[in-house]
Amino acid sequence: MNINYVCHECGKKYKPESLVFRCECSGMLDLEKFEVQFSQKDIVQSEWSLFRYIKTMPFGEDFSLWKDISMGEGLTPIVPLEKDNPNVLVKVDYMMPTLSFKDRGAAVLIAKAKELGVEKVIQDSSGNAGTSIAAYANRAGIKCDIYVPENTSTKKVKQISSHGANVHLIKGNREDTAKAALTAVENGEGFYASHVYNPFFYQGTKTYVYEIYEQLNGELPETLVIPVGNGTLILGAYYGFKELLDLGMITKLPKIVAVQAEGCAPIYKAFTEKKSTVDGVANMGTLAEGIAIAEPKRGKQILDAIRDTDGEIIVAPENKIGETRRYLAEKGFYVEPTTAATFAAFFDYYERNKDHIKGKVLLPLCGAGLKAD
Ligand SMILES: *Cc1c(COP(=O)(O)O)cnc(C)c1O
Ligand SMILES: [Zn+2]
Numbered sequence: 273m274n275i276n277y278v279c280h281e282c283g284k285k286y287k288p289e290s291l292v293f294r295c296e297c298s299g300m301l302d303l304e305k306f307e308v309q310f311s312q313k314d315i316v317q318s319e320w321s322l323f324r325y326i327k328t329m330p331f332g333e334d335f336s337l338w339k340d341i342s343m344g345e346g347l348t349p350i351v352p353l354e355k356d357n358p359n360v361l362v363k364v365d366y367m368m369p370t371l372s373f374k375d376r377g378a379a380v381l382i383a384k385a386k387e388l389g390v391e392k393v394i395q396d397s398s399g400n401a402g403t404s405i406a407a408y409a410n411r412a413g414i415k416c417d418i419y420v421p422e423n424t425s426t427k428k429v430k431q432i433s434s435h436g437a438n439v440h441l442i443k444g445n446r447e448d449t450a451k452a453a454l455t456a457v458e459n460g461e462g463f464y465a466s467h468v469y470n471p472f473f474y475q476g477t478k479t480y481v482y483e484i485y486e487q488l489n490g491e492l493p494e495t496l497v498i499p500v501g502n503g504t505l506i507l508g509a510y511y512g513f514k515e516l517l518d519l520g521m522i523t524k525l526p527k528i529v530a531v532q533a534e535g536c537a538p539i540y541k542a543f544t545e546k547k548s549t550v551d552g553v554a555n556m557g558t559l560a561e562g563i564a565i566a567e568p569k570r571g572k573q574i575l576d577a578i579r580d581t582d583g584e585i586i587v588a589p590e591n592k593i594g595e596t597r598r599y600l601a602e603k604g605f606y607v608e609p610t611t612a613a614t615f616a617a618f619f620d621y622y623e624r625n626k627d628h629i630k631g632k633v634l635l636p637l638c639g640a641g642l643k644a645d
């Protein structure tokens with residue numbers, strides 16, 4: 273399939289072969305609309321990874337590079353958080369090869385990079401996306417440079433370098449790290465395998481929704497709570513919902529309740545101020561380092577997605593993250609602080625809204641506890 277990138281701002285098209293990562297107007301690139309196939313017979317029943325949904329992705333019939341790269345990512349369990357409340361479900365998305373949901377996007381993006389003949393990738397992250405890209409790039413035989421902020425958990429740094437990547441520890445905040453990676457890309461050092469910029473990453477994260485659809489026999493929960501930093505899971509989920517709607521497989525979009533960290537909440541701020549674009553904020557510090565993105569590049573798209581689902585955005589009370597992490601561990605789920613933050617925000621929201629929350633709510637367990645120092 274010859275699909276183009278299309279600029280979200282000006283509509284200009286680019287071929288992925290051009291290896292551009294943003295438009296010359298500096299707009300973010302999306303993929304052109306393409307035909308999605310998703311029915312019982314389109315699901316590759318013999319494939320026990322997210323590539324069972326390959327017909328929902330913009331690849332040709334003969335595209336098979338993923339077979340050498342996949343590590344069985346996806347197909348994570350959905351279980352009730354507590355035995356006496358069947359309406360609050362969790363999807364255990366840290367049950368992935370590198371222990372976070374980012375493997376969904378990385379598996380698809382690296383398969384695409386391989387098809388493009390890329391020999392070296394560059395990426396920046398607060399840790400988990402870097403780990404995923406490093407693992408899949410190495411498996412694909414692609415060299416890899418990962419940029420992370422200096423204060424990234426030593427365990428994540430070790431995980432990234434164990435996968436054979438070159439780790440660059442960058443002084444300053446997450447935005448300084450992004451700038452350092454961008455400079456390397458602009459100097460021609462490699463292909464920017466960014467989970468933020470590259471739209472193929474979202475073709476992987478959208479499988480979150482296709483799985484839920486298949487696992488719950490087509491009955492999507494009324495509400496999906498999703499943490500938001502750069503928006504890779506929320507936008508992927510939104511694309512999945514829209515496709516199901518277009519295919520006539522659902523009649524209404526589930527409501528998205530997005531979660532940001534109290535100390536770094538630019539999208540929350542724009543949403544509550546009823547703005548249509550997101551201005552950067554200063555990161556005041558948070559334990560939820562995985563969602564502490566002060567200047568989200570796809571902020572406007574995230575706002576539009578939340579509004580389109582009649583959704584909301586809430587913040588995680590910083591002083592509840594620790595106790596929520598212990599509570600989840602008591603339930604059997606050992607998660608990293610960013611994931612505890614999602615639940616801290618949700619419990620607070622649930623308390624305030626329990627009388628009018630209808631139906632089922634589903635939350636992801638995005639990152640494993642062993643990743644935190
Ligand atoms: C990446 C990540 C998030 C946030 O995802 P975004 O794509 O930045 O919105 C949340 N939790 C964990 C554990 C992550 O790794
Ligand atoms: Zn443009």
